[in-house]
Amino acid sequence: MKELEERINKDGRVIGKDVLKVDSFLNHQIDPVLMEKMGEEFYKHFKDAGVTKILTVESSGIAPAVMTGLQFNVPVVFARKHKSVTLQDDLFTSEVYSFTKKTSNHISISKKYLSSDDNVLIIDDFLANGQAVNGLNDIIKAADASLAGIGIVIxxxxxxxxxxxxxxxxxxxxLARIKAFENGQVVFEPENE
Amino acid sequence: MKELEERINKDGRVIGKDVLKVDSFLNHQIDPVLMEKMGEEFYKHFKDAGVTKILTVESSGIAPAVMTGLQFNVPVVFARKHKSVTLQDDLFTSEVYSFTKKTSNHISISKKYLSSDDNVLIIDDFLANGQAVNGLNDIIKAADASLAGIGIVIxxxxxxxxxxxxxxxxxxxxLARIKAFENGQVVFEPENE
Structure with missing residues (x-):
């Protein structure tokens, strides 16, 4: 997504070898017009996948997920993060390790909002080591739901x-695929490869 | 907002004397189409207030705030919650007490995203004792920004x-004003009073 790559070049900050901060339009301050375009882009890609529900993790996934849900006209569920979890009968739970923060979180979703009838599109802000996506996928499996696909912003x-x-x-x-950070600059994968 | 009141009657659950659970369309599962209508409604009400920024608190405020920001075409900033806070020079911070959870949280916003040029519309999911709104207002004052108004879902x-x-x-x-809970039912204030 050209516009997103340009925005990353303009407003993203590369920190160290593998961290990109996009606090000015995605993770703390949010550009709602850009979020709407992302939702349209995810819809274009997955519109024939039979999606019945969007799944994400709080908090940074919520804005792109809700804009995607609006395009699909399906509900959005966000998993809640907890430092620790007391197992509860009414929750699907999974553990997610953050390599950036070097801590483990539990994520959970109420059993009321995910079932075997659901065909789920996961939307998340970042894909790095795949821990959040794995956690959400564990929950989808526990609910006996199916996974339609995964949409990632960066x-x-x-x-x-x-x-x-x-x-x-x-x-x-x-929507944006980063190949490397070189001298504090972002190098993108070629589009449509 | 008639549609919201109907949705609360249909899907809300009254718990005890003063808690309303709306997990099925606002606080855990989100109805994006309803969120869009809320954004339009807030815009209609505040469109002449000179709003330059929307402010909310993670996580449940994000969806209505982003839809409102889309209507106004202004950035949305969500305050982050922390259990405790080590004072940082680059953050505006305030303390928020939750009567429901009987715990204190700190909320913070990066100083980069709020300034004296901003005229802020606060959007939040619930207004009960006003603690979250107070905390956000403290931050607005600390940033020397001005407060255009407050939009509340329930x-x-x-x-x-x-x-x-x-x-x-x-x-x-x-958008919905609850006068009382009576026998597990929601009693709304009359509209346009």
Whole structure:
């Protein structure tokens, strides 16, 4: 998505070897017009996949997920994060390790909002090592729901998440794919490759 | 907002004397089409207020705030919640007490995304005792920004938040105003009163 790549070039900040901060339009301040275009883009890609529900994780996934849900006219569910979790009968739960923060979180979804009738599109802000996507996929499996595909705003292709998803044969579409950070600059994968 | 009141009657669950659960369309599962209509409604009400920025708190405020920002074509900033906070020079911070959870949270916003040039519309999912709104207003004052008004999805008018805001002379618009819970049923304030 050309406009997103341009926005990353303009407003993203590369920190160290593998962190990109996009606090000015995605993770803290949000550009709602850009979010709407992302929703349209995800819809264009997955419109024939029979999506019945959008799944994401709080908080940064919510804006792109809701805009995508609006296009599909389906409900959006966001998993809640907890430091620890007391197992509850009414929740699907999974553990997610963050390599950036070096901590584990639990994520959970109420059993009321995911069932075997659902064909789920996962939407998330970043794909790095694939931990969040894995956690959401565990929950989808526990609910006996099916996974229609994964839509990612920004993929860091040099980390292992993308490879794991491709290996599992899951359809994935990332709006911006970052090949590398070089001298504090973002290098994108060529589009439509 | 008639459609919202009907949805609360249909899908809301009254718990005890003062809690309303709307997990099925607002706080966990989100109805994006309803969110879009809320954004339009807030825009209609505040369109002449000179709003330059929308402010909310993660996570449940994000969806209505982003849809409102889309109508106004202005950025949305969501305050992050922390259990505790180490004071940082680059953050505006405030403390928010939750009567429901009986815990204090700190909320913070990067100083980069709020300035004296901003005229802020606060959007939040619930207004009860007004703690979250107060915390956001503290941050707006610390940034020397101005407050254009407050948009609330669901107001529990029998708690003290609304009264405090009215007393402070701040323009507030709530899409659904709950007068009382009676026998597990929601009683709304008359519209356009």
């Amino acid at each position: 993929e860091k292709s040099f980390q292992k998440g993308r490879q794991l998803i491709d290996k599992a044969g899951i359809p994935v579409y990332s | 107001e529990k008018s029998f708690q003290k938040g609304r009264q405090l805001i009215d007393k402070a002379g701040i323009p507030v618009y709530s």
